[in-house]
Amino acid sequence: MDYKKLDEKDLEYIKQVINDDERILSGEHINEEYSHDELSGTQSYPDVVVKAANAQEISKIMSYAYEHTIPVTPRGAGTGLVGSSVAMEHGIMIDTSLMNQILELDEENLTVTVEPGVLLMELSAFVEEHDFFYPPDPGEKSATIGGNISTNAGGMRAVKYGVTRDYVRGLEVVLPNGSIVEFGGKIVKNSSGYAMKDLMVGSEGTLGIITKAVLKLLPLPKKAISLLIPFKDLNSAIQTVPEIIKSKSIPTAIEFMQREVIEDAEEYLGKKFPDHQADAYLLLKFDGNSAEEIEADYDKVAKLCLSQGALDVLISDTEERDESIWKARGAFLEAIKGSTTYMDEVDVVVPRNKISEMVEYMHNLHHEVDIRIKSFGHAGDGNLHAYILKDDLTDEQWEERMKMAMDKIYQKAAELNGQVSGEHGIGYAKKPYLNESLEEETMNIMRGIKAAFDPKNILNPHKVCQI
Amino acid sequence: MDYKKLDEKDLEYIKQVINDDERILSGEHINEEYSHDELSGTQSYPDVVVKAANAQEISKIMSYAYEHTIPVTPRGAGTGLVGSSVAMEHGIMIDTSLMNQILELDEENLTVTVEPGVLLMELSAFVEEHDFFYPPDPGEKSATIGGNISTNAGGMRAVKYGVTRDYVRGLEVVLPNGSIVEFGGKIVKNSSGYAMKDLMVGSEGTLGIITKAVLKLLPLPKKAISLLIPFKDLNSAIQTVPEIIKSKSIPTAIEFMQREVIEDAEEYLGKKFPDHQADAYLLLKFDGNSAEEIEADYDKVAKLCLSQGALDVLISDTEERDESIWKARGAFLEAIKGSTTYMDEVDVVVPRNKISEMVEYMHNLHHEVDIRIKSFGHAGDGNLHAYILKDDLTDEQWEERMKMAMDKIYQKAAELNGQVSGEHGIGYAKKPYLNESLEEETMNIMRGIKAAFDPKNILNPHKVCQI
Numbered sequence: 001m002d003y004k005k006l007d008e009k010d011l012e013y014i015k016q017v018i019n020d021d022e023r024i025l026s027g028e029h030i031n032e033e034y035s036h037d038e039l040s041g042t043q044s045y046p047d048v049v050v051k052a053a054n055a056q057e058i059s060k061i062m063s064y065a066y067e068h069t070i071p072v073t074p075r076g077a078g079t080g081l082v083g084s085s086v087a088m089e090h091g092i093m094i095d096t097s098l099m100n101q102i103l104e105l106d107e108e109n110l111t112v113t114v115e116p117g118v119l120l121m122e123l124s125a126f127v128e129e130h131d132f133f134y135p136p137d138p139g140e141k142s143a144t145i146g147g148n149i150s151t152n153a154g155g156m157r158a159v160k161y162g163v164t165r166d167y168v169r170g171l172e173v174v175l176p177n178g179s180i181v182e183f184g185g186k187i188v189k190n191s192s193g194y195a196m197k198d199l200m201v202g203s204e205g206t207l208g209i210i211t212k213a214v215l216k217l218l219p220l221p222k223k224a225i226s227l228l229i230p231f232k233d234l235n236s237a238i239q240t241v242p243e244i245i246k247s248k249s250i251p252t253a254i255e256f257m258q259r260e261v262i263e264d265a266e267e268y269l270g271k272k273f274p275d276h277q278a279d280a281y282l283l284l285k286f287d288g289n290s291a292e293e294i295e296a297d298y299d300k301v302a303k304l305c306l307s308q309g310a311l312d313v314l315i316s317d318t319e320e321r322d323e324s325i326w327k328a329r330g331a332f333l334e335a336i337k338g339s340t341t342y343m344d345e346v347d348v349v350v351p352r353n354k355i356s357e358m359v360e361y362m363h364n365l366h367h368e369v370d371i372r373i374k375s376f377g378h379a380g381d382g383n384l385h386a387y388i389l390k391d392d393l394t395d396e397q398w399e400e401r402m403k404m405a406m407d408k409i410y411q412k413a414a415e416l417n418g419q420v421s422g423e424h425g426i427g428y429a430k431k432p433y434l435n436e437s438l439e440e441e442t443m444n445i446m447r448g449i450k451a452a453f454d455p456k457n458i459l460n461p462h463k464v465c466q467i
Numbered sequence: 468m469d470y471k472k473l474d475e476k477d478l479e480y481i482k483q484v485i486n487d488d489e490r491i492l493s494g495e496h497i498n499e500e501y502s503h504d505e506l507s508g509t510q511s512y513p514d515v516v517v518k519a520a521n522a523q524e525i526s527k528i529m530s531y532a533y534e535h536t537i538p539v540t541p542r543g544a545g546t547g548l549v550g551s552s553v554a555m556e557h558g559i560m561i562d563t564s565l566m567n568q569i570l571e572l573d574e575e576n577l578t579v580t581v582e583p584g585v586l587l588m589e590l591s592a593f594v595e596e597h598d599f600f601y602p603p604d605p606g607e608k609s610a611t612i613g614g615n616i617s618t619n620a621g622g623m624r625a626v627k628y629g630v631t632r633d634y635v636r637g638l639e640v641v642l643p644n645g646s647i648v649e650f651g652g653k654i655v656k657n658s659s660g661y662a663m664k665d666l667m668v669g670s671e672g673t674l675g676i677i678t679k680a681v682l683k684l685l686p687l688p689k690k691a692i693s694l695l696i697p698f699k700d701l702n703s704a705i706q707t708v709p710e711i712i713k714s715k716s717i718p719t720a721i722e723f724m725q726r727e728v729i730e731d732a733e734e735y736l737g738k739k740f741p742d743h744q745a746d747a748y749l750l751l752k753f754d755g756n757s758a759e760e761i762e763a764d765y766d767k768v769a770k771l772c773l774s775q776g777a778l779d780v781l782i783s784d785t786e787e788r789d790e791s792i793w794k795a796r797g798a799f800l801e802a803i804k805g806s807t808t809y810m811d812e813v814d815v816v817v818p819r820n821k822i823s824e825m826v827e828y829m830h831n832l833h834h835e836v837d838i839r840i841k842s843f844g845h846a847g848d849g850n851l852h853a854y855i856l857k858d859d860l861t862d863e864q865w866e867e868r869m870k871m872a873m874d875k876i877y878q879k880a881a882e883l884n885g886q887v888s889g890e891h892g893i894g895y896a897k898k899p900y901l902n903e904s905l906e907e908e909t910m911n912i913m914r915g916i917k918a919a920f921d922p923k924n925i926l927n928p929h930k931v932c933q934i
Binding site: 106107108109110131151152153154158159162163165166175177179181182183185186187188189190191192193194195196198199201202203207218219242245246248249250289290292293296347349350351352353378381382383417418419420421422423424425426434437438439441442443445446447448449450451452453464465 | 573577632653655657666685760814885886893914931
């Protein structure tokens with residue numbers, strides 16, 4: 001594709017639309033952070049960064065870019081892990097982080113309407129203040145909700161509550177040609193043509209730029225309780241998970257964690273984890289409207305865990321203790337990052353009854369590939385986060401071994417009927433693995449869908465299904 | 468589009484693939500029912516009906532049809548209301564109703580895998596026998612699950628549990644070119660490329676033919692209770708609904724019903740409805756794992772309804788009584804159909820706090836257009852089913868007034884930020900209304916998506932977004 005290189009005239013147009021020089025960064029004024037995201041190793045600078053204030057501005061710029069075939073890359077807080085928000089073809093970056101208003105809480109429709117730049121932590125704090133609940137709970141609380149929607153982020157409560165897509169009712173979107181359209185709305189049911197709203201969710205900024213979202217809320221559960229369950233080793237912990245699912249109790253979350261990752265978190269946070277007796281833990285949460293309602297459920301699961309070899313069941317029902325546990329869990333990514341020189345990630349998802357096989361495989365992979373791998377994740381929904389660590393490897397060693405480890409992990413996931421990404425997306429970094437994992441027919445249709453939205457291929461090119 | 472007319476040679480090929488003459492109907496052997504669906508007034512015969520036994524047969528026939536540009540129309544039980552399964556361009560009809568096996572119940576992943584021809588009532592009976600729960604609960608229990616997926620059917624429990632799309636984890640699909648692909652799987656989270664599974668759901672047989680579905684199950688709630696709440700008139704009943712939603716209790720279902728529709732049902736079923744004191748009712752259901760858990764919720768709602776002018780609150784906690792109420796509710800469509808000479812339907816969905824305005828508008832519409840309209844529906848999720856009745860009108864009167872009434876209803880729904888269809892789909896009959904309701908840009912993208920799946924436009928042409 002021949003893109004037009006951004007020139008002075010284009011910049012003039014942008015300045016005229018934005019009419020606020022502080023919201024435009026170009027050339028050397030572009031901060032280094034705009035050239036990459038949180039992890040993927042993908043690096044490329046945009047020619048200009050526009051901090052958009054509203055959909056109209058984005059529409060005007062998109063429309064101009066469409067006319068002149070200038071590439072555009074949308075970006076939220078830049079917390080992605082696979083390079084989705086990196087401007088591979090340079091051009092214009094549209095940063096939506098200033099569009100951070102919570103526009104409306106609609107108690108009669110149980111919805112909240114937000115701009116895309118609202119941070120996940122701001123959203124959850126706001127709705128909880130009003131006794132509502134936004135269930136998706138990805139570890140990275142400083143991600144924008146626009147970013148969460150773009151990767152269909154899942155998070156820790158997916159076991160019981162599902163993923164971001166399940167909580168998006170409607171979207172306002174600027175299309176690649178600059179038109180502003182609405183998909184869905186405040187309605188609960190919709191069978192009016194193809195599922196445009198659902199398709200936008202998880203499309204990683206390649207089909208349109210989200211400028212507003214109507215999100216579904218639930219009443220805030222009145223009670224929650226966490227169980228920290230130590231096991232003698234990882235295997236016995238993980239093998240208990242399908243038994244928990246089978247027991248027909250529905251925890252809000254089932255996470256697994258290992259001693260070594262907990263230690264990283266302790267160091268990172270400068271704070272001790274409340275238990276030290278075991279090598280591996282399951283961390284479960286239960287929520288509901290009364291202590292009794294939850295108790296019946298967690299009592300059953302606690303007994304089940306003990307019968308499966310758990311060393312103990314620690315009940316956390318104070319906010320303080322709860323925080324010390326979940327804060328450690330929330331810090332894992334940063335803590336692991338801090339424990340090595342460089343790393344890359346894998347976000348495979350497998351059917352829940354295969355989780356033990358997948359974790360065991362990753363745990364033993366260092367026998368085959370001489371590289372350190374740390375993992376944690378959402379045992380309850382089959383979504384594992386594994387981090388491959390560079391440590392003191394040379395660049396060549398790293399490239400070779402990291403690739404070898406990834407190939408093996410993705411291959412194993414495919415064998416277990418899993419998929420490449422549970423919630424981090426494909427972006428730029430995971431394209432080869434998606435390409436290997438899906439049928440050629442499916443990849444072609446995805447490319448056709450991209451072309452239907454973006455015939456000139458100017459919006460976030462080279463991502464997801466594109467070469 | 469120039470389609471090839473099915474000839475003897477094509478029929479020979481089909482016979483060779485199917486190798487069972489009893490599963491092929493052609494020419495005058497095609498039963499009249501294959502020329503239409505349950506309601507839409509759309510009529511067109513296929514040239515041949517193939518009762519497929521498996522995905523391989525469908526793949527071979529699709530692949531042949533693709534090569535020769537012969538139109539293909541998929542069909543389940545034919546219970547649709549908008550003409551989605553009518554063979555507008557004749558050609559080959561693929562009837563999946565013989566593919567009716569429940570293939571696997573996977574208790575570790577909480578999924579059931581089914582062929583598309585399994586009937587909704589068979590599915591729910593099967594999973595409930597195993598103490599599981601498939602929440603989507605459309606009124607038409609003899610629809611196939613393939614049909615339910617194709618329209619993203621919602622049903623009565625959407626208030627609490629969501630719609631069909633929320634319970635489809637994976638699909639096996641025969642694409643228009645004959646390839647067999649899989650979208651999604653048993654996995655709980657998925658951010659691996661565009662949302663193909665979600666896009667297939669609700670695409671009304673225009674993007675591919677569903678040959679297998681992996682459905683999500685929940686543990687069966689142990690207790691359920693219904694409340695039948697009489698109100699002095701429709702308005703006071705409906706106006707209570709947003710208050711119920713706002714109260715943060717979550718009923719499984721909130722239906723509204725009027726005296727006149729109940730009377731139709733009594734006649735149709737030959738069975739008395741358990742209450743006769745009022746003109747309008749709300750029918751609520753609550754479910755949960757214990758009587759106490761439900762009680763707190765319904766007690767709050769019962770008091771709220773009384774404070775809003777309910778005449779009474781009748782608690783139905785015996786199976787017998789429950790059945791007599793819900794059976795009446797389930798018979799509404801057939802009962803209304805039996806009360807007139809001919810009818811057509813509207814399936815608008817509006818935000819829940821607009822339901823009262825929408826119902827009132829429809830209720831008073833006969834002052835503007837001299838035609839009988841009966842309605843009932845899912846008050847709790849904003850989805851209304853209104854039936855426009857022909858009675859003794861001449862064909863011209865009917866056409867004119869029906870069209871006028873529909874135009875007005877769809878316009879009102881649009882004013883209230885609603886959509887054309889909550890769950891019945893667009894098919895052939897509702898295309899003009901979808902076209903009016905959505906932005907031209909959106910319609911164009913939908914056509915582009917259709918072309919990405921079906922470049923030769925042979926699969927179920929003239930439906931949803933097509934001219």
